[in-house]
Amino acid sequence: MEAIEAILSRKSVAMLAAPAPSKEEIATLIQAAMRAPDHCNLRPWRFLVIENEAREDLGEIFGEALKKRDPDANEAMLSKARSKSLRAPLIITVIAKVEDHPKVPHIEQVLSAGAAAQNIMIAAHAMGYAGIWRSGKPCFDAHVRAALGAQEKDQIVGFLYLGTALKTPILRSEPISDYMENWTG
Numbered sequence: 001m002e003a004i005e006a007i008l009s010r011k012s013v014a015m016l017a018a019p020a021p022s023k024e025e026i027a028t029l030i031q032a033a034m035r036a037p038d039h040c041n042l043r044p045w046r047f048l049v050i051e052n053e054a055r056e057d058l059g060e061i062f063g064e065a066l067k068k069r070d071p072d073a074n075e076a077m078l079s080k081a082r083s084k085s086l087r088a089p090l091i092i093t094v095i096a097k098v099e100d101h102p103k104v105p106h107i108e109q110v111l112s113a114g115a116a117a118q119n120i121m122i123a124a125h126a127m128g129y130a131g132i133w134r135s136g137k138p139c140f141d142a143h144v145r146a147a148l149g150a151q152e153k154d155q156i157v158g159f160l161y162l163g164t165a166l167k168t169p170i171l172r173s174e175p176i177s178d179y180m181e182n183w184t185g
């Protein structure tokens, strides 16, 4: 697929099934991620590839996190939280590795990791897969952060759920004029 076609036709898909990208394809996705712009070459990212039973481990962490946030959460709520990580055969968790730097503020490092995440989404789509970038409370939860090894300044940028689309998404075109203007000074 041509790059412009891939970018213009990407659409999030929540209902995903196997097959997921193969080991080789995942390596290509990570290489694509690492082509993101990166001020001062800080490489401000970590990519956690979560497949197979590891998804259940992540689900356990989501459940534990909910229990800590809400000690009154009932079994149905906990079970729902645990099952979230099973919504796709592959999850790539993107973590911005943020450090204090004289030239590169934290926001730029998080933006770089975000650009890396989007490169993964587009590359996966170009390979014929689908996915959705999700955050939710787990992204900002202390228990989840600790379990995934996020340091104090790090930011979990998102959980990229990837696999094969169970339903073809509908693309709607939007006028660029709602967002773009020629600024003439």
Ligand SMILES: Cc1cc2nc3c(=O)[nH]c(=O)nc-3n(C[C@H](O)[C@H](O)[C@H](O)COP(=O)(O)O)c2cc1C
Binding pocket: 010, 011, 012, 013, 132, 133, 134, 135, 136, 157, 158
């Ligand atoms: C940082 C970030 C976090 C997001 N978190 C969620 C989320 O937790 N749940 C969700 O349904 N969509 C989330 N989204 C939105 C979806 O990824 C997606 O963009 C949205 O469903 C619109 O679909 P589209 O990408 O096809 O336009 C998030 C997007 C971004 C950029």
